[in-house]
Amino acid sequence: MFRTALRNVLAHKARLLMTVLAVMLGVAFVSGTLVFTNTISDAYQRSSAKGFDRVDVAVTPEYQDSAGDRVGGRADLTQAMLDKAGHVPGAASATGVVSGFTAVADQDGKLVGGDWQSAGGNYWGTKDARYPLVDGHAPHGRDEVLLDSRTAERGGYKVGDTVRLSVDGPVLTPTLAGVFTTDDGNVSAGGSLALFDTPTAQALFHKKGTYDEIDVRAAAGTGQAALKSELDKALPARLVQTTTGEKLAADQATQIAASMSGLKQALLVFAGIALFVGTFIIANTFTMLVAQRTRELALMRAVGASRRQVTRSVLIEAFAVGAVAGVTGLAAGIGIGAGLRSLLGSFGASVPDGPLVISPGTVVAALAVGILITMLAAWLPGRRAAKIPPVAAMSSVHAKATTKSLVLRNTFGALFSAAGVATVLGATTMDADAAQAPMGLGAVLLIIGVFILTPLLSRPLIAAAAPVLRVFGVSGKLARQNSVRNPRRTAATASALMIGLTLITGMTVMAGSLQTAIDKMASSAIRADYVVSMANRGPLSPDVADKVAAADGVTASSPLRNAESRIDGRTEFLTGVNGSSIAKLTDLKVDDGAFEVGGSRVVVDKDRAKDFGWRTGSHFTAHFEDGKARRLTVAGIYEGNEMINGIMLDDKVLTPHLKDPADMQVMVKTAGGTSKTARDTLTKALGLNPAIRIQDKQDISNDIAKMFTTMLNMLYGLLGMAVIVAVLGVINTLAMSVFERSQEIGMLRAIGLDRKAVKRMVRLESLVISLFGGVLGIGLGVFFGWAAGQLLGTKMPTYELVLPWARMALFLLLAALVGVLAALWPARRAARLDMLTAIKAE
Structure with a gap:
């Protein structure tokens, strides 16, 4: 059985190549992540250790x-x-x-x-x-x-x-x-x-x-x-x-390792996604390989091979494929790790010098992942083949799934999907922090449920494409029939693409909605034309506020000067502002009282007012850092947001109590509004200072959104790995499907279907399967994006769902492109089949 398994691996080199590539990509991502994070962590630890050489x-x-x-x-x-x-x-x-x-x-x-x-x-x-x-x-x-x-x-x-x-x-x-x-x-x-x-x-x-x-x-x-x-x-x-x-060196090493842990976990999540997608492809491949060798396996059973031996022979094949994929994936991962380190330079960052770290753990992880994932994915097809009675296998009566198995599958799929939807919907009604775990669980359940139901969903969704496929004549009709001929195979192929597009779409929906929310927040909360702050978001010298106020064209300005205080035995930050100007520079909704700051009169955001039990006219005593205290009165209660909140009082009251006054930012309104002239005037007034940023509302919004955009672009690149794996899956499925249908294709050629029509048939079949996966992925992504947005909305009042129609259309086109590219080689192979040889094929 061992020799037979090895011969089968060598006999199906071309068919197993795509499987090796799919596993290799996932392994490369895992090993590349480990090499990259270990290298960076080691470099920083070496550098920090040097810094403590002269400190006992x-x-x-x-x-x-x-x-x-x-x-x-x-x-x-x-x-x-x-x-x-x-x-x-x-x-x-x-x-x-x-x-x-x-x-x-x-x-x-x-x-x-x-x-x-x-x-x-x-x-x-x-x-x-x-x-x-x-x-x-x-x-x-x-x-x-x-x-x-x-x-x-x-x-x-x-x-x-x-x-x-x-x-x-x-x-x-x-x-x-x-x-x-x-x-x-x-x-x-x-x-x-x-x-x-x-x-x-x-x-x-x-x-x-x-x-x-x-x-x-x-x-x-x-x-x-x-x-x-x-x-x-x-x-x-x-x-x-x-x-x-x-101890300092050890603590710093621990901190570096902890900071790298988050990055490592994030990258490994995407490696896991690529491997998860690859698992479908491996299972699909071995299912088709076993189906093609059903009679061979039945004959082996008839001459004395046991079920365990048949299953073991399939697992030996999987072990060989996984070992090759693990070794090549490790080699590719080392290159990825080195490349990621070099890529940091393109983002304006660099790391201390140090060697590329390839730990024994990385080698073991790469080989273990490659072999175990492949064997796990191949176990079910092997077990299924071993359970087929030899006589039934030889007569192919086992070829179609029984009604009972389909009903059972659809029942489980419906239960998982319903549980996933219910869990996600329930999480949207919970507190944002407590809802994260239920939301993740619901998402996993729903994806599993949809995957199980995909064979059932494939028929109606692919049937919806029938009017378009009719335009292509016989090729279109045959492509539709081939797509639904084996729903399980179609489902497994489409699911690989579905998962990648689900994540991409969900993240895009969230990023677009957050960008809109930030824009609204900036425009609704700030009347100031510009906000002046430090490049490192640190404190500004009080001199900056004085220079801004004295600049030409400035009609109103106010620092936001933060200071710690004690109120009713609790630590609370106060924000000192220019009492006569702050109302002209902000546009905050007042729920009670008036937005008046001056003397002992202060304004408070509604969350703090609720915490302290204050309302308009309430009095409280604030104790400052110099030990002195002042009785203050709540003049108004306003709705704060992520940009502006807290207790505001006149800086003339706050500043005398501060040892080193410092401002977080300065808000500025100019006579002519935002303009290049106004910005240049402020820049010159501040002495062309490299440490100071002068931003208008759009700059602030873009600055915050830049973090989301950078993260989203990184995620696109990482999830692109899953899409590449999905492409390999489509190619693999089509190539093996063409092999299975060699006799059928020969007959079609014999009765008049030319080579162009054969190519068109295979390409349309690939296109239909890819678009099917794309539609499912985009639909699930929108649902998850909406659900996550419901949680964000509890903390960000300006949040609202924004569907990026243009990008979703682009994702659908991407799915179609995947189908077209994946069909190139299988379609060419199908068209080049010799019709007489194909007709004689078994």
């Missing part, structure tokens, strides 16, 4: 929790703590670290590095081994700065040049005093790093006389644990915490 113990400030009427905050690491840390027993040296956001512009004024990766810090002089100088000298004062060598190169700077940069708003133009090298992971990943002398860094980052961290080096012969123990004794425990360099 790190001292960081302990956050003081809010309690009672006291607002919490971070303790300060003072110069006295730094001096004490450097003189504890076992300490060789102690370095105070200051860091913050610093945007560096290139010679053309454009931001160097990523928005979130533009960092700044302090330089401790030529003895600072963290950042060895390769050119120039250490910085002195506010007028000198150091840049890392990569940033200097990308920005086109050399020592002595004037550098344009910004910390939290104002533009600075220091001289480039020197260039240094670093193994900082942020820089390796494409970011920028600017260093100032310590007093300058402390002043720029609003940390005068204090530090963000104190790094302590151990003296020779002193271990990290011993040094930590001495520091714990010397420093106030409730104000600081100490961590060894080894």
Whole structure:
């Protein structure tokens, strides 16, 4: 039986090639994902480990929790703590670290590095081994700065040049005093790093006389644990915490692994989808192969082979196919992993240098997935073949499914579909967070149910195409009949395409609806012409609001200045605004009272009003970070949204209580509305600052939607794998169907059907099957998109279902294109059959 199975594999090389390709693509995706994520994770871990080489113990400030009427905050690491840390027993040296956001512009004024990766810090002089100088000298004062060598190169700077940069708003133009090298992971990943002398860094980052961290080096012969123990004794425990360099490196490695885990899981989900689709193809292929060899298997049974031996022979074939697919898929996956790493550069990102990581786990996973998926898909056809009595197999009385089996299948399909629909509909009435698991379960049940019912659905849906197929004469009529001749095979082939299009359509419906909701939110909530913010979404210097207010053509402006407070023993953020201008800059629906901000009068969004039990005229006391308090009155209650919400009070009331005032954004209204002139005026008023963004309402909407668009494009690419697998499935089905119908095609040729008509027949059959899968996929995708939208609507009042008709038509055309392309080789093969040889075929 073993030799027979191997001969069958070799005898059907061409027929099994598509199956190998289908499995190989899924395996390649799995192994490519593992190689890519392991490589990136390893590179970052190596880079972060280097960053802790010079840190034996790190001292960081302990956050003081809010309690009672006291607002919490971070303790300060003072110069006295730094001096004490450097003189504890076992300490060789102690370095105070200051860091913050610093945007560096290139010679053309454009931001160097990523928005979130533009960092700044302090330089401790030529003895600072963290950042060895390769050119120039250490910085002195506010007028000198150091840049890392990569940033200097990308920005086109050399020592002595004037550098344009910004910390939290104002533009600075220091001289480039020197260039240094670093193994900082942020820089390796494409970011920028600017260093100032310590007093300058402390002043720029609003940390005068204090530090963000104190790094302590151990003296020779002193271990990290011993040094930590001495520091714990010397420093106030409730104000600081100490961590060894080894633990910092381990924690960072864990964080990197956790951050990569989400990406790995997402990519593996799509690999699973491709494998799931491939399973249909494998099962379909082996079903047809077994059907073609029914008499052969029956003869083997008649001469003494047992059912187990017949099943085992099919599984041996599947093992051989899976092993080949696993090995080739692993090789292709290694290439995919390397390609994905290179692809990051095209998105403006890069990763630290490091080797391509191919772990033993990746190799085992690739081979296990390839072999197990193939054998699992082949087991049912093999078992079904073994159960056929030899006499029945030889006479082909088993060829058609019994009425009982069809009724049973349709009953199960109806039950699964009904359960799936009911679960999804039930989830739409639940809270969005609690509904995710039921929604996913319902989707799986519905897809399984539709897959089971697909043979039943194929007849009416394909029959609907009959009027169009009649146009093609005999070829069209034969194509329709061939499509419904074996509903199970048609269903399995169409289902592969259905799953891919279900996911693509559902995500497209959600993305389009979200884009519309965001547009509505921006246009309905904001009257301002422009919103000014930092490129890294960090805090703005109060100077920005002052410069904006003084710019030509500005008729109204207001900062949104956030600050923590304590209200009724709870932590709550207050938003300081320009009380006289905020009503002109926003367009928020007021449910109660009036939108009036000034003095002790504040406005509150309805969710917070409900939480605190406030209504118009209610009074409450807010305790500020300086320990002082103020009695405030609710003047109005408005409907907040994702962009604007919270408690708004006049910034003249809030700012005196803040140690370092900072704005999240500044809203601006100009005399002539949005225009290039108005934007240029604001840009010049802010000193052509590379760190500041000036956006109108459409820019804000596009900026938010950009995340969805990028994600959607990635998903299209990933789901394209499932579509490719589906194409292979259609090709496989048609090729084997042509082989099965060789005698029939020979007869048709003999009675006058020419080669063009034969080709047309096969192409139309492929087109019908593909469009059938496309219609099912788009229908299910719209349903799932609507259901997910119902959940989003509970958190986003402006959400409404928007059907992307143009894209859905494009997806249907894609399904048709899949059918046309998939039929090229089978149609050509059918047309080239020798009619006499075909007639004699068994």
